[in-house]
Amino acid sequence: MRRCAMPAPSRIRRFSACHAAVVEHTMNLLPAKPYASTHALWRRGRRRELATAVVMLAPSLLFLCAFTYWPILRSVVYGLFDVQLGSPEIYFVGLENYVRLWHDALFWKSLRNTVVYMVVTVPTSITLALMLAVALDRGLRGTALYRSAFFYPVMIPSVAAGMVWVFLYAPGYGPINSLMGFLGLPKLEWLYDPRWALPAIIFMSVWKYAGYFMLILLAALQLVPRDLYEAARLDGVSGFRQLLHITVPLISPTLYFVVVIGVLHSYQIFDYVFVMTQGGPADATNVLTFYIYQNAFQFRDIGSASAIANILLLVVGGLIGIVALTLGRRVHYMGR
Template identity: 40%
Template sequence: MSFTNHRKMQLYGALLLLPAALLLTTFAYLPTVTTVINSLFLPGFRGAPTEFVGLENYQVLFDDPTFWKVARNNLIYAVGTIPTSIALALGMALFVNGKLRGRGFVRMAYFTPTILPMIAAANIWMFFYAPQIGLFNKLLGMLGFSGVNWLGDPSVALSSVIVMSVWKEAGFFMIFYLAALQSMPPELKEAADLEGTSRWSFFWRVTFPLLMPTTLFVLINALINSVRVVDHLFILTKGGPNNATNLLLYYVYENAFSFFDRTTAATITVVILVVLAVVATLKFTILDRRTHYQ
């Protein structure tokens, strides 16, 4: 290939990448840089210029007990939703991947919560959790138990939100596991059957290791989902009672649009981005050693 043709191919490739690069720069890189800059300044009042304060905003944030309570809530939420959603998704994928009567209907039933808008799903679960007329309390009453204030009791409110989130996410993750299971060579199962390998042994020694690329992908998505909770909190609890269900991104929303404290919102956002980057890096570093790419 001549030098001229090579330059033309490079230009052609750059032009193909240009739309994606513009979108990423406009909606990802520039907002990130702007947020980092805003977290280092104090806004001016009544026309006064902004003041550079360095890391002082972070010191104020880390001295705020509400921030640590919200961060603790988010950690509990992540621990409650990520492994449960992934384990449930894997179990559902294994179930619907086998020989099953009405398999298409079962798959559709598992995936239906995913396609529901989050606001609609939150309103459905708000009816389930209603103290007087809610489905769950009606069932408890039929069994002779007293009702529970699912969203009003600080001791159970966050758990109630976690249950709804698992119900919403598991079907989405199931699709990726199902696609990975269907792409596995059938010769592996045939060879295992000839050798008399049990299903459990085949799963742990063959199936699960081959699913590690999918698991890594799902883990990263589940991690991101665990810190981008806003809409169903807005419908169900608004972060209450007494910040019992307040999570980091909803706390950012409150500071930015309810309290009009854009500096604190920017500072919390930077902290979230740093934590996500560190955790994602650790996941890639640790799990990549156990991942078998086909």
């Protein structure tokens, strides 16, 4: 009863004093360092993530800079100098290397051979790859066996493949000429005739890369919804029109990728020419990459070789730009 008789204001003051003491004691137990703001914590986390990303990417970036960007930069610089292999003397000549190439008939012939190789090889390889991919996508028996058989040439090293085709093209005892003689056709000196040397290398390249493109296109075909084909068949649409109006638009991103890869591969041809023809006969198979090798290591002219490499870089970049402007705009992405 006495405890209840305490005036209300006194109880309130006593409670407030106790509460203040508890709060003060609790604050004294907390660390002196204040809490960081949410924004500061977010920035700290972002910096930590950025540092981790830089550490993880550093080896790849160093490798890329050392073996891609630095050689390109040196090639651009050497194209303006007279640089001889094995000689410490370097002379600035400006655009003289490019002017000399402008009047070099062999340079223009190698450029023409490279363009012909690209124009024939890329469409032929992609068309054949698409036909094979569509055939395998129909669910034929032994699809896994056919897929492995078509992809097998890709796994053969380029030098080994070139040596195999040198044997196949051999004029006297080669299997191809033996088959042509059995069929009553005239035998050809494939790698020794200027008219047939480049087509022989083109045929071998199509055999080498069609399986690689086929595997990529087959993966894209398996993502196309099957109900679209069922609806088209119910409407009486032919198989060719299904391919033209359903398949090609839906796999157009993959086709675009394959075209870009094919263009890049066509301008990197060197090993087949080196192993099979050495640029002959009569420079009929001399392409830009092999002409770069000749200037650098046979003629020992690093300046001219660098100038040719720079021109090749511009040509490839221009072609990729044309492909992006023409085919890139026609690409249809599902879901957009």
